[in-house]
Amino acid sequence: MNEIAIANAVMVVLSASLGVNIIFWCTVGIIRFVSEIGSRVATTGPSAVRLADVAVVIPAHNEAVALPKCIAALKEIIPARQIYVASDGSRDATVTIARAAGCRALDIQPNGGKAKAIDRAIRHYRLCDRYKAVLIQDADSEIDRHYFRHALPLFDDPGVAAVAGHVLSRWREHRWLSLDMIFAAYRTRLYRILQTAFQYGQSWKWTNVSYIAPGFASIYRTSALRLIDITAPGLVIEDFNMTFEVQRKRLGRVAYSPRARCSSEDPFSLNDYRKQVQRWYLGFWQTVRRHGVWPGRFWLSLGGLLAELIVISLFALALPFAAVLYLATGIETPAVSLGAMAVHLVSPLGLLALFFAVDYALTLVVAVIECRPSLLVYGMAFPFIRLLDAALFLRALFKSFSAKSDGRWISPERYPAVVRDGRET
Template identity: 40%
Template sequence: MFVLYTVIVLGLGTLLWTTVGIFRFVAERRRQKHHNANSTEDSGQTVLPEQVAILVAAHNEDAVIAETIASAAALVPLRNIFIVSDGSTDGTVTVARRADVRVLDLSQNRGKAGALLAAIEYFQLAKRFEVVTLLDADTRLAADYLQTGLPPFADPGVVAVAGRVITSPVPSPTRFGRFLIAYRERFYRVVQLLHKYGQAAVAVNVVSIVPGFASMYRSSALKDIDIAAPGLVIEDFNMTFEVHARKLGRIHFHPKTAIAYTQDPDNFRDYTRQIYRWNLGFWQTVRRHGLHRGRFWAALALQIFELISSSLVLLLLVPFMLVWSAFQIAEMYNVESPAADFFSGVFVPEAILLGVLIPDFLLTIFVAAVTRDPLYLIRGLAFPLMRLLDAGIFITALVRAWFVRSTGIWVSPGRRPQTEHVPSTTTTQGIHKDYAV
C-alpha cells in the first residue's frame, strides 16, 4: 500500500523526468569534454546584449521597480529597457522615468498580458530586437543572465529560453514568512532539477511553462503567439502552450542558464492568492487549448492526471485519518463494526508514514543537500501541511476554471524593499550558501 501512496503522491513523472535528466546530464558532460578538447571551436553565440529588449510589466510596483531597472541596466543599454505601467496609481511611472528608461503609461489596468501586448506593439519590440526578455517588476537578474541565456539562441530551433527561478535574497521579517519562502524554494528546486531539466532535453521538448517572471523569446516568434488571449488570469502558461500548439520551436532550460530572483509572498493571504492565481491560470489554459496528439500533450496529460490524483489523495487523508481514529476508539470499547476491517485494509497508518511523509521529507533532504541549508530539515517537517493547503487550492481552482473567465486584471502581492546584492555565480550551491533565505 505504501508503494501505491508513494507513486500517487510523488508521481511517475518525477521518476520519468529525473531519469531523462540523468541521461541529458551525462550527454552534456560528454559534449563539454569534447568542446574543451577542441577549445578553438566557435561558441556560436549570435545574439548580442545590444539586440535584446527587456520589457517589464508593472502595476503599483514603486517599492521594487528601481532595483529591477538597475538590475537590467547592468546587462543592456538603458535604451533597451521598456516599462509598461498597467494602470498604476502609485509612483511606478515617476520612478521608471527617473531611471531614464522608456515608459508606456496605460491609464486602465488591462492585465499583465494586455499590458505586454500593448508595449510590444507600441515600442515595436519584435521588429527592433532579436530577443525580447519579459520580467516581473520584482525580478532581479543574475549578472550573467544574458551571458548564459543568449547562447542557446544560436540554435535556430530554439524559440524561448525559460528563466531559472530562485527565491529573492531579500529576507522576510517574520519566522512564518521565512517558512513560506523556504517552502516555495523547495518547490522550485524540485520542479526545475527533477522535472524541468529532463523535460527540456533536446529530443523531448515538453516544458509546460516558460515563466513570465524572467524569460526570453525570439522576437520573430512573438507575432505567432496569442499573448493576450481572453479569459485567462495569467499569460505565461498560455504563451508556452502556444509555442507547442503552433509548433514554433524548442524551449531551452538549464539550471545554470538565465538565472533570476523573484520575491515570493511571505504572508498567508498573499501566498494563497498567488497559488490560486497560478493554478487557475493553468486550468484556464488547459480549458482553452485542450489536449492534442504529440509528446507535449501526452506529457501534459500525465501531469494533469498526477496533479489531480495526488491532490485528491492528500485531501482524503485527513477524513480517512479521522474515521480510522474513530474505529480505533470504538475497538477500545469492544464495539465491533463490519466496516472497520474493510477500512483498515484500505487506510494503513504505516503506509501513510512510508508512502507520503517519508518520500516528501526525502525531497526536503535533497533540497537541503543541494542548497547546503540544514534549516530545511527542520522546516521540512511542516511542509506536508503546506502540500495539503496547495492541494485544496489546486482542486478549488480546477473546479472554478471551467466556470470563471478572467479579465486578467491583477494586484501584485506585498513587496519587500530590495537592497541586497544579487550574486553573479550560476552555481546552485554557491548562490544559496551566500544568500540563504
C-alpha cells in the same frame, strides 16, 4: 495477510505512483547531461542573438517598492535604453522611478491586465521590428549578472523559440526563524525539485515538452513572439498560454539552462500565498481548456503528469479526513494488496505517517543540496502547505469551467529592503 504486510504493499504502490514522473524525467535529465558532456564547443562566429538584440519588458502594477532593485540588477548587464516598463494602471511612483532610471516607461491607463500591458509595450515600441528577442521579466525579480551569458547562446540553435529562466526563491538572510520566510523556504524546495526533475529533461531537444516558460524571466525570439496570442481572452495569467502557443503552433523549442538564473520574491503572508497559487493554478487549467488536447508527445507527457497530480491531490486531501474518521470511529481505509490481489481494511495512520516521512525526506535532500539547514525546521510545515496546494489545485480545476478573467491584477504586499550592519536584507 497481516495488516503490516498490507500496509507495506500499499506504501510501495503509493510511493511508486507519487514518483513515476519524477523518476522518469530525472532519468531523461541524466541522459541529457551525460550526452552533452564535452559537446559544448566554444564558437568563434557571430551569435544569433547578441545583448544589443534584446529588449526587456517589465509589466508592473504599483511596483514602486520592488522596481528599483529589478531595474538596478538589469542595468548592470544591459543598457537602460533597452528596458521598457509597461506600467499597468499604476497609482504610485512606478512610472517616475522607471524614467528616472533611464528606462522607457509606458503609462497605461486604466489597468488592463499583465498580458495586455506586455502586448501594448511590444506593439507601442515596435519591439518585434527592432529586436531579435524580448525578455519578459516581473518587476519583483532580480536577474543574475550572468543570465544573458547562459541564455543567449541557446538561440544559436534556430529551432529554439524561447528560453525559460531558472527561478530562485529570494532568500533573505536572517538569524532567527521567521514566519514570513516559510513560503520562501517551501518554494526553495519546490523550485529545486521542479527544475531539476522536470524542466531540465523536458526542455531537451529530443523531448521538447516543456509546458511553462515562467513569466518571471523568460526570453522569446521575436519571430515566434509575433505569432503568439499574448492577450487570449478569459485567462487570468499569460505565461502558461504563451508556452502552449509555442507548443501548439510548433513555433520551436522551449530551451532551458539552470545557469540562466533570476530570483523572484515569494509571498510573505498566507493570504498572499493562497491568492498567488490559486491564480497560477486557475491560469493553468484555463490554458489547458483553451487549447484542448492535440496528438503528440507534448500531451502524452502533460496528460500523464495531470493524471498523477489529480490522484496525488485527492490522496493527500483524503488522508487527514480518513485519519480523523479512524480515530473517532475506528473505521479503517480500504486498500489493495497486490500480493493477495484483494481489498483489505487498514489503518490510515500508517499512510499518513508515510506522507509526512516522504515529504520530509524531500526537504532533507534539498537542504543538503542548497546548504540551508534551516529548511529542516521550516520543512515541518511543508506537508500542510502541500495540502493547501492540493486543495487549490482541485478547486482551480472546477473553477476553470466557469471563471473568466479580464487579466487585471493586484500586486501582493512588498516589504522594502532593510539595511542592517551595512548589508541589505
